[in-house]
Amino acid sequence: MTVMLAVDGLVRAFDDLVAVDGVSFDVAEGETYGLLGPNGAGKTTTISMVAGLLPPDAGSVTVAGHPMSTKTVGAKALVGLVPQELALYPDLTGEENLAFFGRLYGMNGSSLDNRVGAVLELVGLDGRRRDRASEYSGGMKRRLNIAIGLLHRPSLLILDEPTVGVDPQSRNSILEAVEALSREGMAVLYTTHYMEEAERLCDRVGIIDEGRLVAEGTRRELVAQIGELDRVELRGRDDIESAARQIERMEGVAEVGTGDESISVLATDASTMLPALMGAAAAAGMTVTGVDVQEPDLEAVFLHLTGKALRD
């Protein structure tokens, strides 16, 4: 797969504070890469250097092979940026905001008009296109903020915590839009401190803390790195003890415990093993009435790697 973004050894300090310390990662075409870390971890500083807003003290960024710097024009044309803070003109309408930024990216005429319409439709603002942005709700402003970033069909879309302060409905709409863009082949660099968003959207996640990338991989790879197991709870009646003994002998099962009407299982890959577990329980005489699967999440991974919670 084509590497759309290559970040190599980025370093940036502000006086004595090293905000980003040797961060390296790649994002491929069609891949959504998440930078997961708490506030102040260095996510926004990293993104600022990736987008050409801030010069790095060391390291390099290339977008589709074009070197990025604060003065670069070619690489910037390939990037769509959605800043963490709302960045739009309240006294311009939704479509005027889009048209203004579209022209800065060299778009004009009917192609610009068509694209403005398409993007407004994508983010669900088509019906409010002629309203001033100041009249939009917070969530609508967030969606317009995103629409501006993807107006010019960027090869790489950078979203810096785009759902902060957004209502659940708008948040879901934003996440759906990002998923759709990823399916269309756009490379997405997504920063968040919401573990659920990273798990839902990102093909790979880089965990960043105190300016350093402490781990990187798919969710499963990260979980595997720390040896966490999936937890399955089988609820039911009848011969629970026999079922527990049967399950305990299965490959991939690390630990089994029983309750009054349930069996608790720790296994390496619960979602794959689930049919076999239920089959074994039934064969042992247990009537299964409910199942609950809990996979180890990135929160646990982050806690394991850094010794602190994501929202610290």
Place this chain on the structure above:
Amino acid sequence: MGAAWRISRKDLVLRLRDRSAIMLGVVVPLVLAFVFNLVFGGAFGNGSLVTLGFADADGGDVAIGFSELVDALDESGTIDVVRVANEAELESAVDEGKVAAGISVPSGFSEEVLAGGSAEITVLQAVDAPTAGAIARGIADGFGASISDAQRAVAAVVGNQSGPPDPASIEQVAAAASQAPPVVTIGVVESADRVLDPSTFFAAGMAAFFVFFLVQFGVAGLLEEERDGTLTRLEAAPIPRWAAVVGKGMTSLILGVAAMTVLAVATTLLMGASWGNPLGVGVLIVALSLAATSIVGVVAALARTPEGAGNLTSVIAVAMGMLGGTFFPVAGGNRLLEALSLATPHSWFLRGLGALQGGDGLGPALPAAGALILFAIAVGAVAAVLLRRRFV
């Protein structure tokens, strides 16, 4: 420049939409110029020193000469003249305050003068108008002295001969007198920097004063873009980093020139202001807008927030406006103040307009326009360096 122009065009749309530029650049200065002219215009006078009455009860040749002299003074704008039929009417006019003083030429005046006799011109003045009285006396004395000189000249020619005057000599004197230059002439000396009439002064003063506030909407808008996060988007866009700064500068210049042009036209039509040669006025307006933009550029580079920039601009604009004489002319004779006023663009702008009143074409405005442009270049260079450090 395309990106800079797009940024500037967006700013202009926003400023016109929220009407702040129209209010600050046109409505407020126009209203203030009108009010100031109404309230303080009288203090400036209408250009005449005083209103004098003139009564010519004689109507003879000599009195007509005097009457023509008074007319010439009236036309020159030195005095305003109210004509009445006779001394009684003149006295009434003075008593009623219609005129501050007056000159009365009695019946038989010309005949007496031509006969070589002693004629009398009466000067009347209101008790509380000694200056007007002095002016009236001065005019009458001047005319009287010229008559006496003429009488002595004739007497010298005619009196040196023994016996009755030779008719040929009289004709010779008469012919010489008719070809001689007038004894009294009214010379109007145009100063290089004529004082603006009140309506023009207040219109131009308010325009110059408020243009400094107006141009903030351009360059200082960088701070608003920074605060609102949109500067980040501009910096992330594939445009030169300087485009935002240049675009904002263009906004300042366009707003300044447009607002001052509208004010010049509006005050000409509504207040009878006389700005002078349009081309010269245009050059001065552009030069002043450039100077104002350069100052606000320095402010934008130094201020941390839009509010801070607004406050700093207000202080500078008020100080320079007062010093530059936009509200009242800088006190004459105070050399320090006069020297300091030369450091303000406002002063040069008003000087340029004054020069346009005293001459034809664009030429008289050029020295002041040159000073303004030099000011803009010097301050603009500082602004460019500071803005580059901060925003580029």
